[in-house]
Amino acid sequence: MLEIYSAGGILMYPILLCSIAVVAISIERFWTLNSQKIAPRHQLGEVWNWLQKNQLDAEKLKQLRQSSKLGRILAAGLSNSRHGRDVMKDSIQEAANQVIHDMERYLGALGTIAAIAPLLGLLGTVIGMINVFTALNLEGTGNAGALAGGISEALITTAAGLCVAIPAMIAHRFFVRRVDTLVVTMEQEAVKLVDALHNDRRVDVKVA
Template identity: 30%
Template structure:
């Protein structure tokens, strides 16, 4: 059974249908069989001429396609030849490059190690310049070092004599400037965020100060800013002294680490912040201490005045009623005929009457000296409980959490001791003054009784 292509069958069927339709149209126009036969014959002749024309066009195009194919094949042969030539040249260049690199390594010798050290020095110097406060006065130095380190990282470029000299110059300038105290104008960001153009003093490569405050150099933004928290007043006093100095030597608190110690120093809480860490318990302790201090001050003034009057009465034989000794001596004058025993009882009564005035409020000072550390201990225990509760919730992963809580807890104990220790000294001193006055009264009372006893004998 012969094989027919489906596309060919479709074309033949379409042609037959076309001929049939054409024949039908002509048959409809023909009036006789002879006329129809003539028409069919003429149609075959016309179709034969059309087919011959198509064959001629196909043959002409076939020759054109063969010429194009030949041209493409020639171009392909040329490209293959060029590819082979380029590949051979590439391999030859690889060999030449390897030979040249080997020759370069042999010629460089120890210079290669020198350039390696130079690259390392450039990288280290760049890091140092980024953190140096001298860059606040001389900006842009690290850009050259960065370019030098990156360019030397490639084997295609080596450092020139000019590059080496410039690196030496930057190192020498850093050393020279680190020994100077320089003044220059610079934009400074204040603690409140305001940017002002002011005079800045650079102390070597250690610190920057302006208007009595310490500054910091921020390499990321290339700006100079005032520290949000300043160190204690004794350090700020040295900064003010340096600013007001006129070519004379002054003491100055500098940071040899270039800012690390200063940043830790300003984080330490001041006295006010430590008191605030004590919380409510701390304020209660301070309030009790203030009350005790006022009582002690009042007692000190009172006993001082009473002591002066008693001493003045000791030098005067005439008894007065404005001091305890005078009032005791008046008992003798008020009882001139009393016997010795009665007079002794009267004098003892008078001395007992004076004792509460002399020792008044001293017991309160003693109580404060005892209660203050107990309240501080209460605050410490409460703070430790809060610390352990925080550890239970957040764990022990952050030592600062525990250290901060314990530090706050111990502040109340410190405050309690700060109040209690002076109160003990004040109580001892005031109690001693009071006892001395009472001892004088007892001595004088004994003298009066002895004098009356001698008269009676």
């Protein structure tokens, strides 16, 4: 394996760094974008229980804000609920924008790696073919080792770039989809809270 890596030339180093970044980002995002950490199933019910028992105070709001991303959004809405429905919705939207930004962290880098890894491989291919033609010009077709080395470098970097890009693209789309799903879930929970507090329509809030 080390011999194959060495035969790929200098562009194998950035490709290797890209592969390490893909693994690190994927593990971090998989751990971070856990639905039970982001939007616990019974959190809205717990909040509604506090409201019904008149237990919601500054300490509860602080606890709610620190408990999860959904809790942060709900706490922002509850903090401004007395100012009316529109102000409450604006507060929820502002908090949601910050939460979504946090959830999308590193996904841009993952998408960038998926785009540039094949280009690095292609660049390695071009450099390898340049080496082949240089060897042909200088030594003719008699030096099979030089020709084989250039062709090997071209093929290895191409394969390495694709081996990094394909998993990176899969991971990027997977995590983007997960973020979208979590955003929809949090939006639904926030709407339930707004409607329940301002009684615009009957809302079924499940209490944990």
